[in-house]
Amino acid sequence: EVQLVESGGGLVQPGGSLRLSCAASRFTFSNFWMSWVRQAPGKGLEWVANIKQDGSEKNYVDSVKGRFTISRDNAEASLYLQMNSLRAEDTAVYYCVRGGNWGDYWGQGTLVTVSS
């Protein structure tokens, strides 16, 4: 079964930075687009960003453009999300998702809390 394990979440002050990681296993990581999706506490799902198999194409939701950067390391089967200039409204569980336009497998998520 496909496995996606996120890490790197935690408490950060407004304006701070955090880097999320997702370790993928039990599938050929380099063959798939990958995405990050987030969910604020008690709220719905929001697609955040995706990245093509070779990293040559990346897309972001408008609210994170210029602040977040998605990247990947196919040799390590890992997906990343560098989050800068964090705001309170970025507080959410962040899910690593296999797929670009839609996702068939999701990790369990990592919680990011932006608060002073």
Add this chain to the structure above:
Amino acid sequence: SYELTQPPSVSVSPGQTARITCSGDALPKKYAYWYQQKSGQAPVLVIYEDTKRPSGIPERFSASSSGTMATLTISGAQVEDEADYYCYSTDSSDNHRVFGGGTKLTVL
């Protein structure tokens, strides 16, 4: 920006048929996807490309799409189907990837 609209809640008795709708202007041209999220868990894909069911998803889950509305149907809903259900799609130019607001299904 693009929006998908779902009813906030749907309630049925065990064994009844539950229907959850999702409306969006681009749905005549774009596929709809459906996710189930149980309390405290990650979402699970239950329908992809309008009508297809991933392996391991019970046959009581089905879906259709007509015009600007997609519908998830759970035939003979069970207590274990209680969850939030989200539809997902893109706008006509694939510039915006959006989830519906979610529908809380209660089976009691």
